[in-house]
Amino acid sequence: MGYEELTSLAEYYPAAAREDLMALSAGCQRRNEGEILELAALAVDLSARDILSLFSGPGPDPQVMEAFRLQYPNVELGSLAGRDDESIEGFVNGVKGKYFEVLVRDRLNAGETVGELQLEAGQVARLALKPNEIGWDLEVVDRNGEALEQLQLKAVKDMGEISKALRAHDFRVLAPDHINSSSEEIIGTDVSLEQITKDTGDQLSELSEGGISNAVDIAAETVEPAWDFIPLGSALVIGVTEGRRYLMGRATLHESMEGVGRRSARAITYHTVGAALGAAGLGIVSIPIVMGARVAESRITGAVDLADNLVARTADLTILEVAS
Numbered sequence: 001m002g003y004e005e006l007t008s009l010a011e012y013y014p015a016a017a018r019e020d021l022m023a024l025s026a027g028c029q030r031r032n033e034g035e036i037l038e039l040a041a042l043a044v045d046l047s048a049r050d051i052l053s054l055f056s057g058p059g060p061d062p063q064v065m066e067a068f069r070l071q072y073p074n075v076e077l078g079s080l081a082g083r084d085d086e087s088i089e090g091f092v093n094g095v096k097g098k099y100f101e102v103l104v105r106d107r108l109n110a111g112e113t114v115g116e117l118q119l120e121a122g123q124v125a126r127l128a129l130k131p132n133e134i135g136w137d138l139e140v141v142d143r144n145g146e147a148l149e150q151l152q153l154k155a156v157k158d159m160g161e162i163s164k165a166l167r168a169h170d171f172r173v174l175a176p177d178h179i180n181s182s183s184e185e186i187i188g189t190d191v192s193l194e195q196i197t198k199d200t201g202d203q204l205s206e207l208s209e210g211g212i213s214n215a216v217d218i219a220a221e222t223v224e225p226a227w228d229f230i231p232l233g234s235a236l237v238i239g240v241t242e243g244r245r246y247l248m249g250r251a252t253l254h255e256s257m258e259g260v261g262r263r264s265a266r267a268i269t270y271h272t273v274g275a276a277l278g279a280a281g282l283g284i285v286s287i288p289i290v291m292g293a294r295v296a297e298s299r300i301t302g303a304v305d306l307a308d309n310l311v312a313r314t315a316d317l318t319i320l321e322v323a324s
Contacts, residue, residue: 063106064203067099070127080207088201088208096193096200100155101127101137103191104174108140115174115187123148135169155193162186 068077071094080088107114108125119125122143128136136150152173154162159181162173172185176193179186242263246256 061199061203063102064095064099064200067102068095071095071098077207080204081209083208088204091204092197092201095204096197097153097155099196099200100176100191101153103196104153104189105138115189117187136171155196157193
């Protein structure tokens, strides 16, 4: 039974009781409006991570940061702030090759196979100490530190640069995944040139955006972990609506605090369920599922509360009628 039904029913009640029934209908309408706000807040809470990701840029990639420091040891990362796109593109072109070297080194030292290369027990891959080392970029050493092989790494688009490197130096070359060659001197890898260029560009562009953008990123990244555990949107709605009830004299402070506790517990329950469904792989589908369950639960409890209230009101009316 909704607001319209209760209003119509009030016409059949005695004038002394009509005001109470109208108050009941107004309360029903306020609860419906509050439910819509809570459902909207619940949807925001469940999608908060996706929303915040729109404001936060990529986190610092330690491998890209290392590659930058190795390639430009005399350039401070902070000096990139405010640089134009052309300047950043120049740094990207310089860093992506070193980033390729860092990736290959780390994968080899982690026991992975890169192309046909895999380290044996006691062997270590390490980069050349100087960014412009002549001839080679990475070497494999044994447990005694003796070099077993030195290699060139070329993060380039075509075979021309690789052929030139092979003619200039007698070291095998590791190349990105788009380079196809049957030469024994060229070792193909599964590392994508497009991806390493994108990763490098994203990181350096983020550094160039300056203080305001970085402050927004930091704020978003700070709030995001809290939103995983606390439904902040629901908490805001509950606090405002219960505070309004108290200030308008519709509830005592004790009743408002009880309402905050009851509604917060329900919001946390549904938020936790939604987060669990999302983590289980349902993703955004978890939002309509949780909201549907929330509406169903509200309809059931609302119907029970309304029925109890009507029974109590009817009993009061019966007593008044007998007394009169």
